[in-house]
Amino acid sequence: MICKTLVTGFPRIGENRELKRALEHYWSKTASLQELRATAAELRKRHWLFQKRQNIDFISSNDFSYYDNMLDTIVMLNAVPDRFSGIEDETERYFAMARGTAGASAMTMSKWFDTNYHYIVPELSGTLDFRLCPGKILTEYAEAKKLGVKTKINVIGPITFMGLSRASKGENPFGYASRIIPLYKELLARCAELDDTLYIQMEEPYLVKNPTAEVLALLKAAYQDLASVSSNIRIIVTSYFEHSNETTKILAETPIWGLGLDFVHGPQNIQGLKYAKGKKIFAGVVDGRNIWRNDLGASLFLLEKISDMVGREQVVVSTSCSLLHVPYSLQNEPESDIKQHLAFCCEKVEELALLGRVFRGEVVLDSDNIGMKTARSRTPSTQHDGPADIAFGERKVRAGDFAERNALQRRKFHLPKLPTTTIGSFPQTQELRRLRRDFKKRAISEEAYEQGIKTYIDDCIAFQEEIGLDVLVHGEPERNDMVEYFGEMLKGFHFTDNGWVQSYGSRCVKPPIIYGDISRTKPMTVRWISYAQRRSKKPVKGMLTGPVTILNWSFVREDIPRPLVARQIAAALCEEVADLQAAGISIIQVDEAAFREGYPLRKENVSAYERWAVDSFRLAVSSAAKETQIHTHMCYSDFTDIIKTIEAMDADVITIETARGGNRLLDVFEREGYHNEIGPGVYDIHSPRIPSEDEFEKQIFSRLEVLDGKRMWINPDCGLKTRRWEEVRPALQHMVSATRNVRLTLERNETSLT
Numbered sequence: 001m002i003c004k005t006l007v008t009g010f011p012r013i014g015e016n017r018e019l020k021r022a023l024e025h026y027w028s029k030t031a032s033l034q035e036l037r038a039t040a041a042e043l044r045k046r047h048w049l050f051q052k053r054q055n056i057d058f059i060s061s062n063d064f065s066y067y068d069n070m071l072d073t074i075v076m077l078n079a080v081p082d083r084f085s086g087i088e089d090e091t092e093r094y095f096a097m098a099r100g101t102a103g104a105s106a107m108t109m110s111k112w113f114d115t116n117y118h119y120i121v122p123e124l125s126g127t128l129d130f131r132l133c134p135g136k137i138l139t140e141y142a143e144a145k146k147l148g149v150k151t152k153i154n155v156i157g158p159i160t161f162m163g164l165s166r167a168s169k170g171e172n173p174f175g176y177a178s179r180i181i182p183l184y185k186e187l188l189a190r191c192a193e194l195d196d197t198l199y200i201q202m203e204e205p206y207l208v209k210n211p212t213a214e215v216l217a218l219l220k221a222a223y224q225d226l227a228s229v230s231s232n233i234r235i236i237v238t239s240y241f242e243h244s245n246e247t248t249k250i251l252a253e254t255p256i257w258g259l260g261l262d263f264v265h266g267p268q269n270i271q272g273l274k275y276a277k278g279k280k281i282f283a284g285v286v287d288g289r290n291i292w293r294n295d296l297g298a299s300l301f302l303l304e305k306i307s308d309m310v311g312r313e314q315v316v317v318s319t320s321c322s323l324l325h326v327p328y329s330l331q332n333e334p335e336s337d338i339k340q341h342l343a344f345c346c347e348k349v350e351e352l353a354l355l356g357r358v359f360r361g362e363v364v365l366d367s368d369n370i371g372m373k374t375a376r377s378r379t380p381s382t383q384h385d386g387p388a389d390i391a392f393g394e395r396k397v398r399a400g401d402f403a404e405r406n407a408l409q410r411r412k413f414h415l416p417k418l419p420t421t422t423i424g425s426f427p428q429t430q431e432l433r434r435l436r437r438d439f440k441k442r443a444i445s446e447e448a449y450e451q452g453i454k455t456y457i458d459d460c461i462a463f464q465e466e467i468g469l470d471v472l473v474h475g476e477p478e479r480n481d482m483v484e485y486f487g488e489m490l491k492g493f494h495f496t497d498n499g500w501v502q503s504y505g506s507r508c509v510k511p512p513i514i515y516g517d518i519s520r521t522k523p524m525t526v527r528w529i530s531y532a533q534r535r536s537k538k539p540v541k542g543m544l545t546g547p548v549t550i551l552n553w554s555f556v557r558e559d560i561p562r563p564l565v566a567r568q569i570a571a572a573l574c575e576e577v578a579d580l581q582a583a584g585i586s587i588i589q590v591d592e593a594a595f596r597e598g599y600p601l602r603k604e605n606v607s608a609y610e611r612w613a614v615d616s617f618r619l620a621v622s623s624a625a626k627e628t629q630i631h632t633h634m635c636y637s638d639f640t641d642i643i644k645t646i647e648a649m650d651a652d653v654i655t656i657e658t659a660r661g662g663n664r665l666l667d668v669f670e671r672e673g674y675h676n677e678i679g680p681g682v683y684d685i686h687s688p689r690i691p692s693e694d695e696f697e698k699q700i701f702s703r704l705e706v707l708d709g710k711r712m713w714i715n716p717d718c719g720l721k722t723r724r725w726e727e728v729r730p731a732l733q734h735m736v737s738a739t740r741n742v743r744l745t746l747e748r749n750e751t752s753l754t
């Protein structure tokens, strides 16, 4: 048999987010574990059989996960942190690690490379009881085999596992190689018993991140070892999201069977192929990160080039990465001009199958091939100039430097020391979701909808007044999501009905699709913010999502430069800032939650990104007067290597996430002389826990050890939309009263000094 095609991985959330619903029912105890398991098995079956029907040769098992594949790998290695080891029940322990319990805080989540998918960060320490637990892998293989599908087994490779881990203080995570590699060897030995020939896909995306000499040496030794475990085992080492040329050369010298390479996001991979003779090449040419139809002609051309270098019989056509990052299928999307240009997961599998057949000469490509077009004309708009008044390349920044702006703003707002605020969203309740859904379906009138939103805002403002927060928010009740909402309002965006992509655990997002020039036809947020502002004498923050974040959390046309798209979004936001200001809104927050994840994976591309990302942010806020206070928010805490860039954004106030990590990463702001104001999070909103007043005081005093209290704000880590009112009410109340106590203590100390 000639093997033609491989799918790196398949999304597991389900066509109608069945897994999301099953998980949430299980967690809220409205469904049993049996029911959850049955849904999961049904989804795996459906997904395997779909790929089989499409004649895909290499279909994955172990790409399924109840929560996250890194967490599954933690379980596979029994790298269970001590605080969970007392939980006897396996399932309970698994979800406790992901979500925390009353007694043990959840493990940290972090972004999977430059995607909006979050993985659970392994915690390596000397006390771990490493041992192989291959149960999930072996049973899923058997389950597929029973259904007539002989799978290749997906495993996150040891280098990537260690590279993404956090080791105990002062330790190097790669120092754990001598404990971890033997377990991978044992795994391969166990797998070798399953069948005559077994294919293992070792996912090693860590290799694209400028590997150090240490990583290269470790990689070589590891795969030399692993590929020698059994002659039944064929190892494919797969990287994605960039090129991995440094390691192609090294891996080619080990006895692995094949290399999976991403030719969409790492076209330079072609250069490494000269070292890859004798290896199977799984050529990622169908984009797993974007939703546009494949340009089949261009892909075939690329496949020919690859064949020229390694020999035609060595080439297998593949997806560029797992299809986890794209929505399930176009089938349930309504007809539109855009639809014909799109390919979601299922359509991508079809494209892959067709490419495989054409590449092997079984069919010729013509316009009839399952209706696909070779040339994509997806240009409803061909003008890429952006709004007329801002020339591309021109740098537009707001007036006044920080010192001048800050003096004016202090005079204007008279905020107390350590001003308190929140990040924007308040709980997204069932009723609120139902209200939006019913309005969308036209099941309720516009008046009824607006009344619902007004009531929410009224309550939200009243609550904030009552507990005494200093800078208020409207609570974002009208927004389904901080990116989708703006996508729906802006020109140049298309949004889907059911284009869900997993973000973490059971949480999904519906990224909008950018297909043309972006512009704003009307104010997007002024009405509800003004409504809220009329209800309070305190400042209510205008709330916008920043240009880089809107860009990163959307699907963008690949034939327009990303900096240009960011600039167009920024120009639209700049108009919104001007309108908010004209409506009397004096504090405006522009969230850049995805600023960090947008960083290129390769060092050599970082400075170009930083330049246009900062310029876009500054353009977006360039219409702000000196007295208007611009906030930004980012939901992470490690600014060590990007502090100068954060400084260059020049927001008057930045609120960040620090409640879990504490002061550990904060001193960089003082050390590097960051002068603008900072709100280090003191409330971990990812946990249902309600911190006491006392805990808040401790958190605040601890922040004061590393940050200057004169320019410090007190706020939660992030928005409160995933929390419940029953948690938010007491928690914020404690946060505010703790801040008051700290203020009094500080004042007392000051007077006693004078």
Ligand SMILES: Nc1nc2c(c(=O)[nH]1)N[C@@H](CNc1ccc(C(=O)N[C@@H](CCC(=O)N[C@@H](CCC(=O)N[C@@H](CCC(=O)O)C(=O)O)C(=O)O)C(=O)O)cc1)CN2
Binding pocket: 116, 428, 430, 433, 434, 436, 437, 479, 480, 481, 482, 483, 484, 503, 504, 506, 507, 508, 509, 510, 553, 593, 722
């Ligand atoms: N785009 C984006 N990325 C982000 C974040 C973010 O806020 N947005 N935050 C960070 C963490 N990631 C997150 C991602 C998703 C969610 C989240 O809460 N998602 C919701 C969906 C949000 C949404 O769009 N909801 C819609 C409708 C969704 C829906 O399921 N409706 C029901 C009907 C309503 C009902 O009766 O409940 C249905 O279709 O069945 C709305 O509220 O209007 C979920 O999965 O549950 C939270 C954080 C990083 N990345």
Ligand code: MET
Binding pocket: 423, 424, 425, 482, 543, 591, 593, 633, 635, 718, 719, 720, 721
């Ligand atoms: C993921 S960052 C969230 C920021 C947004 N303003 C919110 O509060 O939800």
Ligand SMILES: [Zn+2]
Binding pocket: 423, 593, 633, 634, 635, 717, 718, 719
């Ligand atoms: Zn956030």
